[in-house]
Amino acid sequence: xxxxxxxxxxxxxxxxxxxxxxxxxxxxxxxxxxxxxxxxxxxxxxxxxxxxxxxxxxxxxxxxxxxxxxxxxxxxxxxxxxxxxxxxxxxxxxxxxxxxxxxxxxxxxxxxxxxxxxxxxxxxxxxxxxxxxxxxxxxxxxxxxxxxxxxxxxxxxxxxxxxxxxxxxxxxxxxxxxxxxxxxxxxxxxxxxxxxxxxxxxxxxxxxxxxxxxxxxxxxxxxxxxxxxxxxxxxxxxxxxxxxxxxxxxxxxxxxxxxxxxxxxxxxxxxxxxxxxxxxxxxxxxxxxxxxxxxxxxxxx
Numbered sequence: 001x002x003x004x005x006x007x008x009x010x011x012x013x014x015x016x017x018x019x020x021x022x023x024x025x026x027x028x029x030x031x032x033x034x035x036x037x038x039x040x041x042x043x044x045x046x047x048x049x050x051x052x053x054x055x056x057x058x059x060x061x062x063x064x065x066x067x068x069x070x071x072x073x074x075x076x077x078x079x080x081x082x083x084x085x086x087x088x089x090x091x092x093x094x095x096x097x098x099x100x101x102x103x104x105x106x107x108x109x110x111x112x113x114x115x116x117x118x119x120x121x122x123x124x125x126x127x128x129x130x131x132x133x134x135x136x137x138x139x140x141x142x143x144x145x146x147x148x149x150x151x152x153x154x155x156x157x158x159x160x161x162x163x164x165x166x167x168x169x170x171x172x173x174x175x176x177x178x179x180x181x182x183x184x185x186x187x188x189x190x191x192x193x194x195x196x197x198x199x200x201x202x203x204x205x206x207x208x209x210x211x212x213x214x215x216x217x218x219x220x221x222x223x224x225x226x227x228x229x230x231x232x233x234x235x236x237x238x239x240x241x242x243x244x245x246x247x248x249x250x251x252x253x254x255x256x257x258x259x260x261x262x263x264x265x266x267x268x269x270x271x272x273x274x275x276x277x278x279x280x281x282x283x284x285x286x287x288x289x290x291x292x293x294x295x296x297x298x299x300x301x
Contacts, residue, residue, distance in 0.1 A: 168193065189201070
C-alpha cells in the first residue's frame, strides 16, 4: 500500500495535504513514530481525537500526542495500561475516559491523580484492578472532580466513597453500580461535602446496600435528579414506602409505572424499553427500582 504522506510532509505543518490526510495518519501512526510530536497543537488535537476513535493510542505512542494544554482524553477504545497514565503530565486535563481499560490498575490512577490535579470528569468503568487506594489518591489529588464513574470496579469498597465525600465538594454525578460498597459509603456521600451538589447517583446491583442508603440519599440530597438502585437484593419495599410518604405538593409526584419522563428518554435514547416498578419525579427527579435492567448511561460522561 502506498501511503499518501512522506515523513518530510508530515513534519511540515504548512502543507495543506496534512490536514486532508489526518485520518490516514491516525490509522497508520506507527509509520510516523517520532514525527507526530513536532506537529502544531491544533493539528495534534485533531489527530488525538482521530487516533483515540480508531483505538490507535497505546503505551508506546501516547507521549508524542500529549501536550500541556490538552483538556480531554478519551482512551476507552484504546489498549493502554498504567504505563500510559504515568506519561500523562497535563495540568489542564479536565476529562479522561478509561472505560474498559482493563490493564489500568491502582498504580496508574495514583500517577494520574498526582500529575493532573484539574480533572473534573473521570470514567474508570470496568477497571476491575483499581482499588480503594487509587480512588483515595484521586479524591485527595483532584478536588475539583464533578463526575466519576466507577461502575464495575469490583475491588472498591466504601473507603473509596468516604474519600470522595470528604474531599470533592463539587461532585454531582456518581456511578458506583456493581461495586462492593456498603451503606457506610453511600451515607458518607449523602452527608458529606457533596451532599447538596449531587444530582445523579447510580448504585444498581450492589449486593451490600440496604434501605439505609436509599433513605440517606432521600433525606440529605435535596438536589438529586436521577437515582438508580435496581438489582440491590437487600433494598426492600420500605424504600418504596419512603417514596410514597414523600408524595405531595412540591415534593414527589407519582407517575404511571409504564411511562418514562421526557428527560429519561433523552438520557436513555429511543430504544431503552425500560418498565420501572417505581418512578417518581420531583423537580425533574427520576427514581427507579428496576430488577434485571441495565442502568441509564451516565449523563455527565
